[in-house]
Amino acid sequence: MFLAxxxxxxxxxxxxxxxxxGFVQAMTSREHPPRHLERRWATRYSFRAExxxxxxxxxxxxxxxxxxxxxxxxxxxxxxxxxxxxxxRLALGRPVGCPGELTAVPVIYGAxxxxxxxxxxxERTTDQCPSCGLTTAAAELMFRRRLMRQTGIFLLGSLxxxxxxxxxxxxxxxxxxxxxxxxxxxxxxxxVILERRARNHQEIELxxxxxxxxxxxxxxLAATLFVNGRLDSQKNVVYYPTVVVGRFNMKGIVKGxxxxxxRSWREGQRVERLAVDMDDxxxxxxxxxxxxxxxxxxxxxxxxxxxxxx
Ligand SMILES: [Zn+2]
Numbered sequence: 001m002f003l004a005x006x007x008x009x010x011x012x013x014x015x016x017x018x019x020x021x022g023f024v025q026a027m028t029s030r031e032h033p034p035r036h037l038e039r040r041w042a043t044r045y046s047f048r049a050e051x052x053x054x055x056x057x058x059x060x061x062x063x064x065x066x067x068x069x070x071x072x073x074x075x076x077x078x079x080x081x082x083x084x085x086x087x088x089r090l091a092l093g094r095p096v097g098c099p100g101e102l103t104a105v106p107v108i109y110g111a112x113x114x115x116x117x118x119x120x121x122x123e124r125t126t127d128q129c130p131s132c133g134l135t136t137a138a139a140e141l142m143f144r145r146r147l148m149r150q151t152g153i154f155l156l157g158s159l160x161x162x163x164x165x166x167x168x169x170x171x172x173x174x175x176x177x178x179x180x181x182x183x184x185x186x187x188x189x190x191x192v193i194l195e196r197r198a199r200n201h202q203e204i205e206l207x208x209x210x211x212x213x214x215x216x217x218x219x220x221l222a223a224t225l226f227v228n229g230r231l232d233s234q235k236n237v238v239y240y241p242t243v244v245v246g247r248f249n250m251k252g253i254v255k256g257x258x259x260x261x262x263r264s265w266r267e268g269q270r271v272e273r274l275a276v277d278m279d280d281x282x283x284x285x286x287x288x289x290x291x292x293x294x295x296x297x298x299x300x301x302x303x304x305x306x307x308x309x310x
Pocket of ligand 1 (some may be wrong): 117118119120121122129130131132133134139
């Protein structure tokens with residue numbers, strides 16, 4: 001909670017709902033402000049009304065406590081930064097808008113508040129970040145732009161990954177796609193939470209770092225699989241005799257998600273689901289005896305090289 005004493009000596013003649021230069025005072029107790037603070041103020045009148053404080057894109061709620069010729073006293077569970085420009089709306093039957101500015105350090109009683117710059121993550125106690133020089137509103141804008149850009153990079157990679165992964169398809173492609181699906185939904189959930197927390201001016205440093213790690217992941221995974229097959233020599237390809245036991249075509253998920261199911265040659269594995277191209281898919285049928293070429297992979301990820309009739 002903080003107590004904002006809006007208006008001050010430079011303020012024009014007080015008018016209900018108008019904040020001039022305001023400041024926030026340290027209060028030792030919620031209900032009993034220290035005496036020395038009170039002396040500075042003109043006679044105040046008890047005035048209780050609900051208040052909405054617009055700060056950036058956040059809307060904080062508070063209550064007025066009293067009003068005097070110097071301004072108005074506000075209680076809120078949320079905090080504003082020193083120098084934070086804000087607009088307050090009073091619930092007085094019809095809303096009264098009033099711009100204000102905080103010019104002293106808020107004292108925080110609640111635990112949930114932002115102590116870091118949204119943009120660069122530096123600790124700060126004033127509206128303007130000491131590191132990057134951005135104000136709260138500017139930092140929020142910068143953060144949003146970067147979040148959009150990062151999410152764009154992530155989505156593009158997520159679209160590209162299923163295609164790139166089929167150029168040199170790993171034997172365990174389906175497993176990798178399941179993992180990738182989890183990464184995809186995890187990252188998008190994180191982006192939504194980040195956006196929401198930023199809008200509410202809550203702490204986001206840790207989440208920001210986790211999200212930064214997610215962003216290049218589709219590209220890294222795609223590049224890994226591509227390099228793994230690309231740098232593998234044809235000399236290394238090993239051929240395994242096997243039998244086709246099934247085929248299926250996953251329509252609609254990713255174009256060309258065709259699987260030829262064959263009896264596995266790997267220990268502890270019953271079948272292999274080969275990511276074949278359209279030709280191989282149409283060429284083979286259940287019961288066909290075939291030979292499957294498998295590359296060991298330049299990065300150690302075995303991949304499907306091709307299938308031939310025995
Ligand atoms: Zn900053």
